[in-house]
Amino acid sequence: MLDITAPTTEKTTNVPAINELVLEQINSQIANQLNTGVLVLDADFNIVLWNRFLQVHTDKISDNIIGQSIFSAFPELPQRWLTRKLSSVLQLNTPSFCSWQQRHHLFELPHTRPITTDSEFMAQNCTFLPIETDATDKHICILIEDVTDACHYQMQLQKTLAEIAQISRIDGLTQIYNRRHWQDSLEQEYAKARRHNKKLSLIMLDLDHFKLLNDNYGHQGGDMVLTEVSALISTLLRVEDTFGRYGGEEFAIILPETDSAGAIELAQRICRIIATTPLTYNDQVINVTVSLGVAQLSDKESNYEELITQTDSALYKAKSEGRNQVCSAAELVS
Amino acid sequence: MNEFHLTEDQQDCLQELINIAMGQASDQLARYLDTFVYLKVPSIESVEAKDLMKTLSQQKNTMAVVSQGFFGYEGIRGESLLVYQEEDSGRIADLLGYEPDELSQDEQLIDISSILTTTFLNVFAQQIDNRLSYNAPKLLPNVQEILSEHLQQMPFTWELALKVNINYQVTDYSFNCNMILLIPETAITNIKHVLDRILEEY
Amino acid sequence: MSPSVLICDDSNMARKQVLRSLPEEWKDSVQIACNGAEALTILRDNSIEILFLDLTMPGIDGIGVLQGIQKLKLNCSVFVISADIQPEMQNKVKALGAKEFMRKPVQADALLNNLQLHGLL
Numbered sequence: 282m283l284d285i286t287a288p289t290t291e292k293t294t295n296v297p298a299i300n301e302l303v304l305e306q307i308n309s310q311i312a313n314q315l316n317t318g319v320l321v322l323d324a325d326f327n328i329v330l331w332n333r334f335l336q337v338h339t340d341k342i343s344d345n346i347i348g349q350s351i352f353s354a355f356p357e358l359p360q361r362w363l364t365r366k367l368s369s370v371l372q373l374n375t376p377s378f379c380s381w382q383q384r385h386h387l388f389e390l391p392h393t394r395p396i397t398t399d400s401e402f403m404a405q406n407c408t409f410l411p412i413e414t415d416a417t418d419k420h421i422c423i424l425i426e427d428v429t430d431a432c433h434y435q436m437q438l439q440k441t442l443a444e445i446a447q448i449s450r451i452d453g454l455t456q457i458y459n460r461r462h463w464q465d466s467l468e469q470e471y472a473k474a475r476r477h478n479k480k481l482s483l484i485m486l487d488l489d490h491f492k493l494l495n496d497n498y499g500h501q502g503g504d505m506v507l508t509e510v511s512a513l514i515s516t517l518l519r520v521e522d523t524f525g526r527y528g529g530e531e532f533a534i535i536l537p538e539t540d541s542a543g544a545i546e547l548a549q550r551i552c553r554i555i556a557t558t559p560l561t562y563n564d565q566v567i568n569v570t571v572s573l574g575v576a577q578l579s580d581k582e583s584n585y586e587e588l589i590t591q592t593d594s595a596l597y598k599a600k601s602e603g604r605n606q607v608c609s610a611a612e613l614v615s
Numbered sequence: 616m617n618e619f620h621l622t623e624d625q626q627d628c629l630q631e632l633i634n635i636a637m638g639q640a641s642d643q644l645a646r647y648l649d650t651f652v653y654l655k656v657p658s659i660e661s662v663e664a665k666d667l668m669k670t671l672s673q674q675k676n677t678m679a680v681v682s683q684g685f686f687g688y689e690g691i692r693g694e695s696l697l698v699y700q701e702e703d704s705g706r707i708a709d710l711l712g713y714e715p716d717e718l719s720q721d722e723q724l725i726d727i728s729s730i731l732t733t734t735f736l737n738v739f740a741q742q743i744d745n746r747l748s749y750n751a752p753k754l755l756p757n758v759q760e761i762l763s764e765h766l767q768q769m770p771f772t773w774e775l776a777l778k779v780n781i782n783y784q785v786t787d788y789s790f791n792c793n794m795i796l797l798i799p800e801t802a803i804t805n806i807k808h809v810l811d812r813i814l815e816e817y
Numbered sequence: 818m819s820p821s822v823l824i825c826d827d828s829n830m831a832r833k834q835v836l837r838s839l840p841e842e843w844k845d846s847v848q849i850a851c852n853g854a855e856a857l858t859i860l861r862d863n864s865i866e867i868l869f870l871d872l873t874m875p876g877i878d879g880i881g882v883l884q885g886i887q888k889l890k891l892n893c894s895v896f897v898i899s900a901d902i903q904p905e906m907q908n909k910v911k912a913l914g915a916k917e918f919m920r921k922p923v924q925a926d927a928l929l930n931n932l933q934l935h936g937l938l
Contacts, residue, residue, distance in 0.1 A: 362717045366726075372647050375733035378751040383722040406751060624829065631828040631900075634873065635921045638900030651905045742922075817833040 318388070318425030324418040326351050326367060335425070338390040338403070357389045370409045370421050377409040381432050392429045404432035452526040454504055455511035463525025463533055470523070470537050471585035474578055481578040482544035483592040484534040486514075486551065489570045489604040491530040502562045503530075506569055509560050514551055533592075541577035541609055548573040548607040556605055572599040576610035625810045630659055632813075633779060636739035643734050648710060660778045662795070667776050668763045671698065681728035682765070684750035687740055690805045691747075693798040695736070696755075697728040700792070725752050731794065743809045766797075819843040820937065821864060825856040825882065826871035826898070831921065835869045835898065838925035840938070853877025857885045865893050867937060870915070872899040872906070883913035894935060898923050 312319055313333040321330040327350050336343055341354070352360050370377050379387060381404040392403035406428050412420040450462040458466070467483075474481035488494070488510065495503040507530065514532065518524055523535040536544050552573055560567045574596025582588050591610040599608035621629065637657050645652040662670050671680075679699045686692035707723040708714070711730075718726070729752045740747045755765055777796040798806070819842050826832045832849060839847065848863070850856035854877050859865065868886075872879030879897060886893060897910045900921045907918040917931045932938040 359717070362713060365712055369647060369730060373643050373730060373734050375730065375737060376749055378725075378729060380725075380751055380753075383719060383725065408751065627828050628830045631830050631921075634828075634900040638902050638921065642902045645903050645905075651903060814830065817830060817837060 316427065318390075318423075318427075320351070320423040320425065321412065322351055322367070322421045322423065324371060324420070326364070326421075328354055329420060335388075335390075339388075355388055358387060363387070366409065367421055370411050371419050374411045374413075374419075376411065379405075379407040379409075381405055381428050382435075385432070388425060390425075390427075392427065394429060394433075400432075403427050404429045455508050455526050457511050457515065457532075458523060458525035460525060460527050463523060463527065463535070466523040466525075467535050467585050467589070470535050471578070471588065474537070479538050480540045481588075482536040482539045482541055482575065483588055484536065484544055484548050484551075484573055484575050485527065485589070485592045485596045486532050486534075486548070486571045486573040487596060487600065488530040489572055489600075494567070494569070498562055498565070498567065502567070505562050506560060506567060510555060510569065510571070513555060513558060517547065517551055517554065533589075539577075541575060541611055544575045544577060545607055545609055548575050552605065552607055570605035572596060572604045573607045574599055574610065575607060621807065621810075624814055625807060626659075628810045628814055629806075632739060632742050633657055633659060635742060636735050639738040640731070640734040644730070647730075648712070658780045660780070662776045662778050664766075664776070667766060667795070667797075670778070679724050680755045681725055681752050682755055683729060683732050683752040685732070685736055685747045687745045687747040689745060689809065691740075691743075691745055691802050691809075693796055693802055695732045696795040696797065697731060698793040698795060699724065721754050725754055728752050731792070735794070743806075743813070745809075819846050820866040822847045822867045822869070823850060823856060823859055823863075823865045824848070824869045825850040825853070825874075825879075826869075827851055827874045828871070831871060831898070831923075834921075834923050835928070838923060838928045840929075853879065853882045853885075856882050857889075860886065860891055860893065861889060865891075867932075868893050868895045870895055870897050872897060872901055872910070879910070880913065883910060883915060887914060894937060896928075896931060 315332060315334060318335040318338070319330070319332040320328060320335060323329050327348055328346055331343070331346060336346075339355075346354050352358055352363075366377055366379070369375070385400060386402045386405045387407055388403075388405065390403040390405075391401070404427070406426040408424040408426075410422045410424070412422050414420065450458055452459040470481055473479065488506065491503065491506075494506060498506075507526075511524075511526070511532070514534075515524060518534065521537050525533055527533040534547075536547070539547075552571060556568075556570045560569065574592045574594065576588060576591040576595055578588055582591070591613075594613055595608045595610040598613060599606050602608065634657065641652040681697045681699075682694055683697075684692070684694045707720075707727050708718060711723065711726055713723070729749075732752070733747075733749055736747050736749075777798060779794045779796065819840075822839065822843060824832050824835045824847060826835070836844065836847060848859055848865070850859055852874050856868070856870070857877065860868070860882075868882075870879050870882055877885070879899065883895065883897075886895065895915045896917050896919060897915045898919045898921055899906070899910075902918075902920045910918055916935050919927055919931065929938060
């Protein structure tokens, strides 16, 4: 069981009593060797005490600091904001905090790692504590922790995470969205269209005779075609459209708030422009064409996968009817 | 109701202690904010660990959660979560007496949370002859997975949470939030001892 | 003669706190109400001289009881005992006819002092 006697009760030990002066010396030595800044203010925000950490890092002389207002000793402090904060500590008798994540630093102190970090000042976590003594007025103790390392690593981590997130959405070869992200986007757009009763269309397209292309020009040639076609199509889209690589030579476009007429128009433009734009690879001209399937979301589909199936069937029809053309899923039904 | 098996008397005693703490905290807040703080009777519910995520995700517009650890004598410790709704975020800077451009919205939320948590818990602790210290408050990312991960990775296993629904209404500005106190089992046992001690006095 | 006393509070502990602060000889004639509605019924049907009243209660709260007393024109000395201690609230209950305002948890000497102050002890 836990001990439930309050630790406030006096301890009775056999250790000879240490006199108060010695205790005071121990306390002050600890305070001066801490790797944390300690600053004590009176109720008018004048500095009563500070420790060696601050003295060393600010390069200021103790005699000039003690008795001075914190705001004249450290003119870099945001006066209005800090006054309000310090008042809350005094008035509510509660601690207050300030993390580097909200404010990188309060005190402009140099740090000891000049090369690796992003700021010239030490990142700080500051704690403001109400101090009650025998004196009538309360005091405030400010603890200033050096968190430059934590800050630096956190920044690095954020950068890396952002990069990873980006990489995980992008197809390495074509630099357009990969299938997973494209499908996630479709799932969201599908839900949005259903919820708000909005139009939604899909285009799926496939490079014609891609195997042949690979055979004739090698895989590098095939890769170049995929990259160039992706780039070309990207220029024809609106910002709200989501363009992704669905499979090897298959691409897909989500068109929010677009009906099938609009989607067919776009598909035909893509078809025409690709057929009339010759690509060059190793000084050879390559002519490519694409086949495209289009479908608009109707009442029939009960999930986004069914919309893909519809579009895919239209694409299959475009292929089987001779390629280099657009086919709409609406034609399949009739 | 009594998931953590408080007797009716213990429950009544705890509710009364919380009412008093809330009343005094509101008084302090009103003086500090220089306005009248209207408080409703804070309702207390206990929530089992396994149900907490469900409870949190039920609150559709949850905008932000600020967590702050506390610890005192007699093994009384835990973590408080302040849960805010979307519509209440607008005028916190105003309320705290800051200029809106003096601090970011994150900082406003962290500041008001720390004030609500520490004023309330300080008075609560005082009544049970205790004294609490606090960790720095942290804003938790508003993402379900991260939140549930945070709850699972507490430095202690907690069996139940005490959910105190606080409704602070400041003159011409209504302000709602839920305070959820996560308390480890050992601390609950100790709180029960304290409640019994108080009840014995009457 | 001990006066007729009513204690109205939704908390059992709070009621006990008041009860044990009262003079020993009063304790037999004390009635209990757990909410505002109960209190108003008792007040209407009995002649209550002293009421110890909590403010924050479910249903009819302390303010509601004070308004009820005014409406019924009852002659009863009301002492409010509340956790809600903001000055505005204290002024409000005094304006509604409460004799004194006491903060929770109620202290026996404060309670007795107040009774004395109003010549009830």
